[in-house]
Amino acid sequence: MSALGFVRKRDDKAAYLFLLPWFAGLVLITAGPVAASFVLGFTDYNLIQPPRFNGLENVTRMLGDDRLHHALGVTFTYVLISVPLQLAAALGLAMLLDRGMRGLAFYRSAFYLPSLLGSSVAIAVLWRQIFGAEGLFNQFLNLFGLTGRGWISDPDTALSTLIVLNVWTFGAPMVIFLAGLRQIPVMYYEAAQVDGAGKFTQFRRITLPLLSPIIFFNLVLQIIHAFQSFTQAFVVSGGTGGPSDSTMFYTLYLYQRGFHNFDMGYASALAWLLLIIIAAFTALNFWAAKKWVFYDD
Template sequence: MSAITELSRSRRKKGAEGESRAVHTEGRHENKAAFVFLLPWLIGLVVVTIGPMIASLYLSFTSYNLLQAPKWIGLGNFETMLGDARLANSLRVTFTYVVVSVPLQLIFALFIAMVLDRGMRGLSIYRSVFYLPSLLGSSVAIAILWRQIFGTSGLVNQVLAWFGIQGPGWVSNPKTALSTIILLHVWTFGAPMLIFLAGLRQVPTMYYEAAEMDGASARQRFFKITLPLLSPIIFFNLVLQIIGSFQSFTQAFIVSGGTGGPADSTNFYTMYLYQKGFTQLQMGYASAMAWVLVLIIGAFTALNFIVSRFWVFYDD
C-alpha cells in the first residue's frame, strides 16, 4: 500500500515539474516576443534620443564648428554665456512669452471647455473646430498666415481702418511683435481645452446640486467646486504648456523672418540657439545652450511639483 502511495506522489511531482517547465518555457517565448516588438523602440531610443544627448553633452564642453574636429575647452562655452548680452535678451523674451502666454491660454481653454460642457447640440463638431488650431498652430503655413494678418496692410489693420484707426506694423514693431506670437500661442488652445472638457465631465453633479440647494452662486460654485476638483487637470496642462512654450521655435522663426527681430524682440532662446549652431556654426556653444535649456525646464517643472502640494487637490 505504501508503494502505491509513493508511486502516486512521484507521478504528481513529475507532473508538477512538467507543468512548471512548460510555464517557464512559455514565459521565455513571451519575453522573446515582447523584446522583438520593443526592439524598434529601443533602437530609436538609443540612436535618436540617448545617443544625440550624450554627443551634445560632450560637444557642450568643446569648440566645434561642424567643419573641424571638436576641441576640448572645458567650461569655456558656459563662461562665455555669462557675458552674452543677446543670450540674456533671449532669456528675457522667452520668460516673458512663457509667463504671459501660458496662463492666458489655459484661462481661455478652460472658459471654452466650460461653455462646451453645457451640453449643447453638435458638441463633437465644436470640439473638432476648436481643436483644429492646435493641429495647425505650429505649422509653417499658419505662421506665414499670421505674419500676413498682422502685417502693415494685413487683415487686422484693414479692420481697424474701418473705424478710422491706423494700425501699426504689428510684426515689424518691437513693442508689439512679441504680442502677436503670444496671441498665436493662445489661439492654439485646443489640446488643453479637450483635457479640461474631459475633466469637467468627471465632476459629480451632486456637488453642484447640493451647492445650489445651499444658495451658492455660480461664482462660488466655480471657485469652491470646479477649480479645486480640476486642480490636477490644471496642473497637468500647466506643466505640459510650460515645457512646450520654452521649446517654441517655428512661430517666432517664421513671423520674424528667421531673424528674431525687430530689434531681437522675438529672438526666443531656441531661435538664438539655432542661430549659434546652424548660422554661425558654433555647435559647441549651441550644445551648451541646449543643456542650459534642459536645466531651466527641469527647474520650472520641479518648482511646479513642489508648489503643487499647496494648491492641487486629489479626490480620494
C-alpha cells in the same frame, strides 16, 4: 481616503514590467544623445570637423553674450504672459463648451481648427493677413480712423503678436481640460445642487479641486513648451527672430548658433542652461502643487 486600509506591499516587480518599454527607450534612444549633447557642451564643434574640448569656454562665453541675455528676456516675457493667458482662455472655453448647449461639437471643432495648422508654412502668410500692414486688424482700426502699422514687423509689437498667436492656438490645453471635466462625475454636481450650491460655489468646491491635476498638468507642460517655443517665431520671422531680435526666443537663438553659425558646441551648452532653467521652474511648480493640487490618493 480609502476606507479599506489593507497593507500594500511594494510593487517593484510589476512596476518595472510596466516600465519596461519606457526604460528601453530611455537607455536605447534618449540617453545617448542626451549624454552626447552634454559632453558637446564642453567642446567647440562645427558639425563638419571633430569636436575639440575647450573646457568651460562655452560657459564663460554665455556670461558675456549680450544677445543671449536679450533672448532670455524675450523668452521670460513670453512665458510669463502667454502661458496664463492661454490657459485662462482654454479653461474658460472648455467649461463653456463642456455640456448643456446646442452646437457644442461645432464650436469645439471650430476653436480647435487654428491649432491644427500647427507649424505649417502657411502660418507665416496667414498671420500677416491679420497683423500685417494690410491685415484685418488694421482694417478694423481704419473703421475708427486710426492708422496701424505692420504689427509683426515692428520691434515694439512683434512679440505681442506672437503671444496672441499662442493664445489663438489654445486648442490643445482646451481639449485636455475638456477631457478632464468629463472625468468629474456628474453626481457631484447633482448632489451639490440638492444642497443648494450656486454655480460659483460648484466651480470652486467641485470643478477646481477635481480638475486640479489637469490644471497642474497643463501649467507644467505649457511652461516647458513656452520656454522651448520655437516654431511660431521661426515661421513668422522667417527664421531670423526679427525684427531687430524682438522675437529672438532662446531656442531660436540656440538653433541659429548651432545650424546657421556651425556652433553646435555652444548650442549644446545653451541647451543645458535651458534645461536647468526649465527644471527649476518645474520643481517650483511641483513644490507649489502640494498646496493646491488635489489627488484621490
